[in-house]
Amino acid sequence: MNKVYNNADEAISDIESGMTLMLGGFGLCGLPENCIAALVKKGVNNLTCISNNAGVDDFGIGLMLQKRQVKKMIASYVGENAEFERQLLSGELEVELVPQGTLATRCMAAGYGMPAFFTPAGVGTEVAAGKEVREFDGKKYLLEHAFKADFAIVKAWKGDTHGNLIYKETARNFNPVMAMAGNITIAEVEHLVPAGELEPDMIHTPGIYVHRIFQGKQYEKRIEQRTTRKRN
Amino acid sequence: MALTKEQIAQRIAKELQDGYYVNLGIGIPTLVANYIPEGIEVVLQSENGLLGIGPFPFEGEEDADLINAGKQTVTTVKGSAFFDSALSFGMIRAGKVNLTVLGAMELSDRGDIASWKIPGKMVKGMGGAMDLVASAKNIIVAMQHTNKAGESKLLKECTLPITGLACVKKVVTELGFFNITENGFELVEIAPDITVEEVKAKTEGRLTISQNLKKMIL
Numbered sequence: 001m002n003k004v005y006n007n008a009d010e011a012i013s014d015i016e017s018g019m020t021l022m023l024g025g026f027g028l029c030g031l032p033e034n035c036i037a038a039l040v041k042k043g044v045n046n047l048t049c050i051s052n053n054a055g056v057d058d059f060g061i062g063l064m065l066q067k068r069q070v071k072k073m074i075a076s077y078v079g080e081n082a083e084f085e086r087q088l089l090s091g092e093l094e095v096e097l098v099p100q101g102t103l104a105t106r107c108m109a110a111g112y113g114m115p116a117f118f119t120p121a122g123v124g125t126e127v128a129a130g131k132e133v134r135e136f137d138g139k140k141y142l143l144e145h146a147f148k149a150d151f152a153i154v155k156a157w158k159g160d161t162h163g164n165l166i167y168k169e170t171a172r173n174f175n176p177v178m179a180m181a182g183n184i185t186i187a188e189v190e191h192l193v194p195a196g197e198l199e200p201d202m203i204h205t206p207g208i209y210v211h212r213i214f215q216g217k218q219y220e221k222r223i224e225q226r227t228t229r230k231r232n
Numbered sequence: 233m234a235l236t237k238e239q240i241a242q243r244i245a246k247e248l249q250d251g252y253y254v255n256l257g258i259g260i261p262t263l264v265a266n267y268i269p270e271g272i273e274v275v276l277q278s279e280n281g282l283l284g285i286g287p288f289p290f291e292g293e294e295d296a297d298l299i300n301a302g303k304q305t306v307t308t309v310k311g312s313a314f315f316d317s318a319l320s321f322g323m324i325r326a327g328k329v330n331l332t333v334l335g336a337m338e339l340s341d342r343g344d345i346a347s348w349k350i351p352g353k354m355v356k357g358m359g360g361a362m363d364l365v366a367s368a369k370n371i372i373v374a375m376q377h378t379n380k381a382g383e384s385k386l387l388k389e390c391t392l393p394i395t396g397l398a399c400v401k402k403v404v405t406e407l408g409f410f411n412i413t414e415n416g417f418e419l420v421e422i423a424p425d426i427t428v429e430e431v432k433a434k435t436e437g438r439l440t441i442s443q444n445l446k447k448m449i450l
Contacts, residue, residue, distance in 0.1 A: 026280040026317070027303040029296065052317070079356035086357055095355075099361030100279065108318040116298025119325065120366035124397035126349075127362065157297075169314055170281050171297040176316040204316075221296035224303040227288040 003163050004192070005156045005205075005214040008038035011186045015151055017044045018071075021059060022107065022147065022178040023051040024154035030171030031060050032155040032218035034188045037126045040067055048072040050147055052103060052174055054084045061220050066094070074147075075101035080224070099127060102144050104177055109146035111180020111209065116145045152182025155216070157204070159189035160196070163210030172204065179205045188216040234406035235423045235435040235448075240374050242450050243294065243404050244419075247372060248274050255279065255324070255364060257311055257334030258302045260374040263282055264333055275311070277329055279320050279360040301360065303402045321360065325367045332368035334361060336375045336400075338390040340439030341416030348393035360396060365396030377405035377434050384436035386410075389422030407431050409448060413441050421448040 005011040012035055015021070021039075025031035042062050049070050055062035061227075064186035065083050072094040076087050078084055087093035098106070099121040109117055117229035122128050132143040154175040157168035165187055167175055179185050187205075235243070241263035248254065248264075250272035256262050265285070268274055276285040278300045285300055286307035294305040323329060337347040345365055348358040365371060378384055386403070403410045408431060409421035416438025419431055428441055 026301075027299065029280070029299050029303070066328075075357060077359040078355040085355065097355075097357045100317070100360035101325060104317035104321055104375035119363075121363040122326075122364060124344075125394045127358075150258060167314075169295065169297040169308075170278070170299055172314055172316050173280050174317045177318045194284055215329055221297050223294060223299075225299070225305065226294055227304040227306070228291045228294060229288045231290050 001162065002121065003213050004161050005212050007214055008034035008216065010087070011035065011073050011188070011212045011214050012038050012042065012153075015039065018046045019044070019150040020050065020148065022046040022149040022152040022182055023049060024173065024175035024178045025060065026052050026170065026173035028056065028060050028222045030155050030167070030173050030175055031221055032153045032188050035138060035153045035186060036060065036063060039069065040064055043067070045069045046071045048074065049123070050074040050093065050103075050107075052076050052100060052150060054078045054081050057083050059220075065093070072096065074098060074103070076103050081160060093174055099125075102145070104174060106144055106147045106179035107174065107181040110148065111177060114146060116143055118142065119144055143224050147181055149182050150184065152178045152185045154179045154185065154187050156187055156189045158191045158193065158198060159210070159213050160193050160207070161188055161213070162195040163187060163207030163213050164195070164198055165189065165205035165210060166198060166202055167204050176205050180209045184211045185209055186212045188214055190219060233423065233426050236406070238263055239450055240404050240406060243409060243448060244372055244374055247331065248272060250274070252330040253277055253283070253327050253328060254331045254333070255368075257332075257361070259335045260300065261333040261335060277320075277323070278306075279317070279324065279364075281315050281317060281320050282308070282312065283315075284309045286312070286338045321363050321434060324360070324363055327366060327369055330370060332364050333374055334371065336373045336385070338385050338387055338392050339373055339375065339400060339403055340387055340390045343412045344390050345400050346390040347395045349393045351393065352397065361395050362391065365399045368399070371400050371402070373400050373403040375403065375405055376408045379443065384434055386435045386437045388437045391443045407434065413440075418442055419445060421446050423448050426437045
């Protein structure tokens with residue numbers, strides 16, 4: 001078994017234009033920064049990106065938007081990104097907005113081997129257009145389908161050479177469910193250790209879901225809203 | 233005096249009960265955390281994967297890996313727990329969250345809420361709002377009664393794209409506290425120095441006045 005890659009460039013080398021990618025993170029928290037930089041450098045385009053947000057103008061998926069690498073964005077919240085809004089309003093970018101819980105569960109369903117599920121989110125709204133509605137115990141639910149993605153790209157705090165992952169704090173967010181959902185899953189981690197060094201009880205994502213892993217470098221971990229209080 | 237945003241939050245905080253798990257939306261709802269009554273313990277849920285949101289960190293102690301759903305740096309409290317986004321919405325969908333407080337652009341007198349899109353003007357997305365309103369049993373909306381042009385935002389029918397149908401049961405605006413019943417908005421508490429006539433004039437949707445109408449005490 002060898003899942004370990006040297007760096008992001010090697011881990012993403014076979015990602016091609018036109019593919020569908022899942023990218024972990026919530027806002028700028030828990031983003032696979034190294035892989036995003038490598039995708040920008042590689043210059044692949046016509047990508048469909050599934051991610052909760054679209055980054056900000058100069059960070060996260062915003063960097064790929066600047067280079068017009070994204071054909072379609074599937075997300076729940078896309079504010080705080082002027083370039084995104086410009087491309088959307090000018091028709092250069094296709095966008096599918098998905099309720100956040102539905103987005104997460106569509107990833108989870110893929111990782112659980114379930115093709116579809118029912119959720120009440122979006123009943124009676126634009127989101128329901130064209131979807132089957134079924135009633136259970138007097139309440140209406142929409143049929144939503146599992147995502148399919150060529151690659152899932154996630155960020156974890158610690159990982160081992162078998163691909164077992166541990167996330168830190170709220171940087172966990174979408175990363176575990178996306179890790180489960182890719183045809184090929186790439187994990188970048190802050191600390192890569194030999195198999196056996198992580199406590200089995202503490203693993204969040206079992207390595208069976210992770211095909212490639214590398215230790216990232218120079219994490220910027222940008223803060224979107226720096227809020228603090230004063231010491232008394 | 234019409235209520236300030238802080239006072240709206242303060243009034244909503246009085247609805248909190250010991251042991252509640254609470255999801256607070258962005259904007260006025262977030263302020264509710266500042267007015268949790270003494271002597272009760274509530275746990276704040278952040279849909280990006282945190283139960284037990286603490287106060288903002290001290291300057292210099294911000295942690296990029298620890299944010300709330302508004303992307304603000306926060307801290308944990310004793311008893312906090314982290315989890316992934318699917319589990320987060322699992323607990324929301326399963327009705328485990330006792331109270332959801334969120335903002336709105338428009339509300340109908342049947343409890344429909346519009347909060348995520350202004351066609352042609354604003355395309356930000358619904359985030360977790362559709363999931364929250366579809367499943368929460370106890371939703372309080374915190375909002376301004378009128379828009380900048382002075383037009384009512386408590387309507388017969390929402391004009392903006394809907395976030396959820398017939399889901400809101402209570403709303404607090406700068407003018408008062410309203411239940412949403414089969415007869416529309418029911419004014420149950422009125423803000424200090426606001427008249428019933430003013431509330432009537434500023435409410436486009438069906439409005440009734442509670443027989444037990446009270447002056448709001450903060």
